[in-house]
Amino acid sequence: MGFIHCRRLKSKSSFTFTAQLTRTIIFMREVRVRFAPSPTGALHIGGVRTALYNYLLARQNKGTMILRIEDTDQGRYVPGAEEYILKSLAWVGIKIDEGVGVGGPHAPYRQSERKPLYQEYAQKLINDGLAYYAFDTEQELEAMRERLKNAGSDNQQYGSANRHEMRNSLTLSKEEVDTLLSSQTPYVIRLKVPANEEVKVKDLIRGEVIVNSSEVDDKVLMKSDGMPTYHLANVVDDYLMKISHVIRGEEWLPSAPLHVLLYRFLGWEKEMPHFAHLPLLLKPSGNGKLSKRDADQMGFPIFPLDWTDPKTNELAKGFKESGYLPDALINFLAFLGWNPGTTQELFSMQQLIEAFSIERIGKAGTKFDILKAQWFNQQYLRSKTDDELVAYLSESLQKEGIECTEEKAKKVISILKERITFPQDIWEQGRFLFQAPTTFDEQVVNKKWNDDVVKVLTTFSTAIQDFSSLTAETAKSTLEKTAADLGIKIGSIMQAVRVSITGAGSGPDLMMTMEILGNKEVISRINYALTTLKVKVA
């Protein structure tokens, strides 16, 4: 059992006092939170953040993190999605204590396997007169909306205002209803939402949200296929699984009053979890919810892992495969909507667990800035040990079928370390240390390749011919001496020298590069450049 730290003490404000009191009470009970995605595709990065906030609260309070799969819509079920969710959470380091994949005292944790439970509670609501059967066809519902629309009604919902005009157990006689039920006529069960009542939702992030029940429609609780809708399933499960806090996306805020009503009707109001509706993740440019489309357009991942859509066979690149480190991603995600109130930005998972608090979650939607994610990645990558970085390089080299001594690998890392954002950058930016250039940066060649360069290079390659070992120091002193002897300013030829050896106009320290390459390789590359680029000089 844990108590949240109150950072902002303000005894003069009674509101704050009440809020603090509430906060204390909130954490009196065992913290049990759930992440409840539906297996309709790859796990969206926003979902990962939701999972993370749940996880942080659970860990901070020595509570329990539950994974529940909300697969009540068989039409949208996507094979492999559940496994993908499990893998993704594991990769980012969110450990599940209870739920799909690990089991637990409230199993099963897959809603499709809990069907009878929902039916039972739906039945209870019907028996209590709080829900009813509805037999309206799709066409009838459509006609209803049309009618309401034409009548100039503000909202076209199935509810207290018009449920008596529809075909349901409220308007039909008991005999008719029984006949319909026994004759396999499709039906749904709807909640009988009372008219004109104030429904209060206490939200840990937004305060109290009050909605008039007349604005809430008679939501379908059980679908005609016998499956519950999200609304029923979620309330029943959260109650049965003793969930203490529901932390979910803001898109659920509008239906929260309905959920409150359900808790009340089921007689569970005292056990109702605390709600916290997270601000949305927005597109980087323009407005709107972050979508896969945006990610594709801007060229960044939106899913934690690679995902191949089973229908289209289209591959969406994952954060992992794009070179993002899980710790960096987590750190970045944690700061999308939350901040510790200090200037510290780098947080390990453990530090996040300690520093996290719901009260410091912001209210406004957050634009997704991939540049910041890259910065975090760079920070984390740099903090890796040389051995870890060598491992990344070895991986790439193996793929390319290139042999490399450990000594060379270490040197490569040492000159590349400060230049990389992703692990694959080591190979991409360092490939010239393993493969001689076949082409040369044209712009630099046009501008800097001249007779002076040719003279220096020719003399220099002869000078280092007999070196037993070429070090950064000897390379430098030799090059400097060569240039000086020829009366050529070193600064004017350096870039061309670099091009001759690496093919590029810029890169890591050239002297270290020569040391890594060794004099034989350097001479060979210079000779190749000299013959290839000779034409241009003349």
Next chain:
RNA sequence: GGUCUGUUCGUCUAGGGGUUAGGACACCAGAUUUUCAUUCUGGUAACACGGGUUCGAUUCCCGUACAGACUACCA
């Protein structure tokens, strides 16, 4: 359209009745460097608008605007 939520530099945000409105990313400039990068230094840049309340409002209240979410037998 209706309901709900939100609005501090380009972005993420701190702050909160009296501040030179702070930090980070990005950007720009200078220094360092054999180049690029790194590093260091500096810089540009924000309280959506209008009314209140108040000695004073970016901060509190009310409107407006704008934005977003929701408005399915999807979650």
